[in-house]
Amino acid sequence: MKGENKKMKYSIYIDNLSKKYGKLTALNDITLGIEKGEFFGLIGPNGAGKTTLIMLVLGIIKPSKGVIKVNGVNPISEFSKISKKIGVILDYHALYDELSPLENLELYSQITYGFKNTNKIKELLSFVDLWERKDDRIREFSKGMKQRVAIAGAIICNPSILIMDEPLNGLDPESHKMITDLLIEVNKERQMTIFLTSHNLHDVERLCSKVAIIKNGYIIKHDYVSNLKKAHSKKIFLINLLEKNSQVKTEQKIRKNEYLKKMYWKDNNNFIIELKDKVYLNSFIQELLNKQIHINEIKEVNNTLEDVYLEIIQNEVG
Amino acid sequence: MQTKELLGLYQKDVKEGIRIGKIQIIISFFYSFFLIGIFSVYLPLLATGVGKNHITTIVLSLINYMPFIVIFSMMFLGNSLIQNLIAREKTKKTILPLLCLGIKPRTFWLSKLISVFTISFVSAMISIFIIVFIVLFLDYGAIVSHVRLIILNIVFIPLFPLFFMGLSGLLYMISLKFWPVSLLFMTIPFFLLPYWNKIILKNIFLVIGLVIIGILLIALTGYLAGRVSREQLSGVFEQT
Numbered sequence: 001m002k003g004e005n006k007k008m009k010y011s012i013y014i015d016n017l018s019k020k021y022g023k024l025t026a027l028n029d030i031t032l033g034i035e036k037g038e039f040f041g042l043i044g045p046n047g048a049g050k051t052t053l054i055m056l057v058l059g060i061i062k063p064s065k066g067v068i069k070v071n072g073v074n075p076i077s078e079f080s081k082i083s084k085k086i087g088v089i090l091d092y093h094a095l096y097d098e099l100s101p102l103e104n105l106e107l108y109s110q111i112t113y114g115f116k117n118t119n120k121i122k123e124l125l126s127f128v129d130l131w132e133r134k135d136d137r138i139r140e141f142s143k144g145m146k147q148r149v150a151i152a153g154a155i156i157c158n159p160s161i162l163i164m165d166e167p168l169n170g171l172d173p174e175s176h177k178m179i180t181d182l183l184i185e186v187n188k189e190r191q192m193t194i195f196l197t198s199h200n201l202h203d204v205e206r207l208c209s210k211v212a213i214i215k216n217g218y219i220i221k222h223d224y225v226s227n228l229k230k231a232h233s234k235k236i237f238l239i240n241l242l243e244k245n246s247q248v249k250t251e252q253k254i255r256k257n258e259y260l261k262k263m264y265w266k267d268n269n270n271f272i273i274e275l276k277d278k279v280y281l282n283s284f285i286q287e288l289l290n291k292q293i294h295i296n297e298i299k300e301v302n303n304t305l306e307d308v309y310l311e312i313i314q315n316e317v318g
Numbered sequence: 319m320q321t322k323e324l325l326g327l328y329q330k331d332v333k334e335g336i337r338i339g340k341i342q343i344i345i346s347f348f349y350s351f352f353l354i355g356i357f358s359v360y361l362p363l364l365a366t367g368v369g370k371n372h373i374t375t376i377v378l379s380l381i382n383y384m385p386f387i388v389i390f391s392m393m394f395l396g397n398s399l400i401q402n403l404i405a406r407e408k409t410k411k412t413i414l415p416l417l418c419l420g421i422k423p424r425t426f427w428l429s430k431l432i433s434v435f436t437i438s439f440v441s442a443m444i445s446i447f448i449i450v451f452i453v454l455f456l457d458y459g460a461i462v463s464h465v466r467l468i469i470l471n472i473v474f475i476p477l478f479p480l481f482f483m484g485l486s487g488l489l490y491m492i493s494l495k496f497w498p499v500s501l502l503f504m505t506i507p508f509f510l511l512p513y514w515n516k517i518i519l520k521n522i523f524l525v526i527g528l529v530i531i532g533i534l535l536i537a538l539t540g541y542l543a544g545r546v547s548r549e550q551l552s553g554v555f556e557q558t
Contacts, residue, residue, distance in 0.1 A: 058417070061549045086418050092410065092411055099334060103333065110323070
């Protein structure tokens with residue numbers, strides 16, 4: 001009963017999931033829980049198993065072992081119970097190029113509602129700012145515009161879960177901002193659970209509350225972004241000097257410090273240091289003072305998800 | 319039966335089929351009339367010589383080759399369009415949102431089949447009406463005496479290519495690697511050609527027999543289409 005309650009809070013629940021293709025193991029004993037309304041990111045190198053995991057969640061392919069529950073049901077054997085409750089957006093903007101945005105959405109509307117829900121279509125094309133271009137062919141659109149149509153198509157059925165495979169790839173900055181804003185709005189205001197894979201870790205850090213890092217078919221980390229950043233703090237500090245010193249002389253003095261891992265200048269008065277451990281900060285400062293380097297201010301620099309990811313991936317053997 | 323879903327998909331497939339198949343439609347018309355010209359008008363005239371009865375020869379040849387034109391036109395257009403439509407769904411991954419919306423493999427197959435059938439049937443019927451118009455102009459009486467053949471063209475003959483379109487669609491749903499099979503199907507009319515006047519047309523029961531077998535095979539193909547897995551249909555692991 002307790003286990004059932006635990007499953008109920010998840011939109012997507014995966015337990016000991018494995019997928020093999022002949023001798024190749026694409027996914028190995030994956031266990032994950034994505035809570036309702038969560039913006040979840042799955043990150044990992046190419047070939048790590050991200051797309052395979054998405055296909056399993058969508059019920060397109062069958063697992064070799066383990067359990068998947070989407071909204072509490074098995075997406076393979078009971079797909080009819082969750083169809084129209086999952087929206088999907090892919091990096092190749094799965095749209096009919098020879099049709100217009102209006103015709104694409106009419107198809108999804110007809111399948112979802114049994115008729116062409118013109119009010120809904122107008123609302124969504126206006127939401128993605130493409131109502132004015134509703135009759136143009138998709139093939140004439142830029143990648144960003146296509147992706148906006150794909151978002152409108154994916155949410156026409158008011159899904160509770162939105163699954164996106166690399167949705168922000170290759171977008172120009174304007175489209176990129178527009179789409180990330182749309183996704184935030186979809187997650188917050190429409191309260192959809194979002195499962196996203198991306199290589200752009202800045203996007204994942206901005207959008208997702210929780211992430212899982214996948215490598216060679218294994219989930220090697222799964223936690224809140226904030227927790228990961230804390231746990232993998234690189235002990236980086238910004239030091240502001242009280243007076244202007246010679247950079248060369250100051251650097252010579254600092255570099256001899258046994259607690260220092262890395263340092264570089266940000267400008268004439270500020271430099272960044274990375275210590276071997278956070279606990280050495282006081283000793284490091286004391287040593288600077290002993291060497292007549294006077295400090296005005298010390299700030300802890302937040303490391304990014306990219307720093308954390310690279311550290312985890314590089315330290316992971318295999 | 320997913321009737322509303324089927325209707326939505328059918329409308330989409332007809333629009334898409336016409337837009338992506340413009341060149342095939344033009345080729346189909348071109349070859350239909352080119353073949354009529356060569357095999358049903360030029361060659362008989364060459365054999366019989368141009369004499370008093372050459373109009374009668376042309377009229378009879380045109381009427382006799384109508385079923386062949388229907389089969390040729392529908393086999394070529396239907397097979398190439400169903401192949402194109404399914405390949406696009408799989409390579410562009412437009413199939414994935416459809417599968418997420420609960421479209422079943424049989425609905426997908428049926429929508430492709432009836433939409434390409436509609437396009438190829440209309441295209442073939444345009445050819446037939448052009449022939450009928452020419453014959454009416456040359457010899458009004460010939461049409462009256464060949465009403466049965468014209469009805470056969472419109473009602474029964476299209477069922478024969480329908481089966482091959484359905485089979486082509488089924489094979490494409492399983493894997494895009496089956497593309498040579500569609501090409502093979504498109505050549506079937508050329509194998510029929512030498513026997514057309516001599517055997518098939520004189521044997522109406524043979525034609526009806528073939529059509530009945532065709533209908534049974536369409537039903538079998540439809541059953542098998544419903545057995546295609548979502549994994550095969552999605553084409554996610556196909557080399558594209």
